[in-house]
Amino acid sequence: MINIEGLTKEYGTKKALDNLNLTINDGEIFGLIGHNGAGKSTTIKSLVSIIEPTYGNIFFDGKNLKENRLEIKKKIGYVSDTPDLFLKMPVLYFWRFIADVYEIPEAVREERLEYLCKIFSLEDSYEKTIEEFSHGMRQKAFIIAALLSDPDIWILDEPMTGLDPQSAYNLKELMREHTKKGKTVLFSTHVLEVAEQICNRIGILSKGRLIFVGTMEELKNLHPNQTLEKIYLDMVNSDNRIDQSLV
Numbered sequence: 001m002i003n004i005e006g007l008t009k010e011y012g013t014k015k016a017l018d019n020l021n022l023t024i025n026d027g028e029i030f031g032l033i034g035h036n037g038a039g040k041s042t043t044i045k046s047l048v049s050i051i052e053p054t055y056g057n058i059f060f061d062g063k064n065l066k067e068n069r070l071e072i073k074k075k076i077g078y079v080s081d082t083p084d085l086f087l088k089m090p091v092l093y094f095w096r097f098i099a100d101v102y103e104i105p106e107a108v109r110e111e112r113l114e115y116l117c118k119i120f121s122l123e124d125s126y127e128k129t130i131e132e133f134s135h136g137m138r139q140k141a142f143i144i145a146a147l148l149s150d151p152d153i154w155i156l157d158e159p160m161t162g163l164d165p166q167s168a169y170n171l172k173e174l175m176r177e178h179t180k181k182g183k184t185v186l187f188s189t190h191v192l193e194v195a196e197q198i199c200n201r202i203g204i205l206s207k208g209r210l211i212f213v214g215t216m217e218e219l220k221n222l223h224p225n226q227t228l229e230k231i232y233l234d235m236v237n238s239d240n241r242i243d244q245s246l247v
């Protein structure tokens with residue numbers, strides 16, 4: 001279980017996150033949805049220890065991230081929204097490097113690599129450098145790297161971006177299988193349909209604040225005669241209007 005308590009991130013006078021409180025349960029696929037700049041990546045980067053929150057705490061199974069960073073990081077598979085690292089490295093070297101960092105035994109890593117490369121159709125690209133990959137192939141290379149150690153918690157920033165329909169479908173299936181085992185997936189997306197298909201619950205972020213947390217059914221029930229898109233847009237736009245009326 002992940003507990004986010006009072007998470008706030010300030011960049012100078014800009015509040016990227018404003019007192020975020022959220023629980024993500026074991027066995028749950030949780031989707032973070034929001035406009036550009038809403039705070040999705042800031043939330044995710046706080047969870048994976050890339051940025052230090054200004055205030056607040058994050059607990060994984062009751063353990064404070066601040067005090068148990070390394071132990072918790074080992075349990076997390078993270079995909080960034082910008083898969084543009086290690087460009088000059090042949091992808092197989094990159095995966096083996098990640099396997100070394102996570103201390104995955106030789107036999108296990110090769111088997112897991114074969115399995116994931118098959119799922120994401122990269123089994124014929126071992127010798128290529130990441131630079132030679134298309135955007136979608138890079139995305140898949142970084143998803144494979146994140147899942148190589150079979151981590152309990154998957155935290156994925158816009159994982160579907162650039163994926164072809166087959167790879168997107170396969171990733172969704174992997175997410176479902178993972179959470180069926182009682183494990184956790186948190187991912188961000190702009191695409192409401194993706195969230196509708198696979199999320200047990202979603203959180204809608206607007207200007208660093210959570211303005212809705214619940215199931216898609218609960219969201220739809222707020223306005224039964226409207227489309228999901230309309231409900232979402234009305235919610236975010238009325239949040240903007242409330243802010244403007246306070247100025």
Ligand SMILES: Nc1ncnc2c1ncn2[C@@H]1O[C@H](COP(=O)(O)OP(=O)(O)OP(=O)(O)O)[C@@H](O)[C@H]1O
Nearest residue numbers: 011014016034035036037038039040041042043081
């Ligand atoms: N390093 C930084 N310095 C200053 N402001 C930042 C920094 N990183 C993010 N921000 C600001 O924090 C806010 C939240 O950004 P964040 O990247 O979390 O949004 P997002 O929801 O992931 O957006 P997108 O959908 O475009 O990826 C934005 O207003 C952004 O400009």
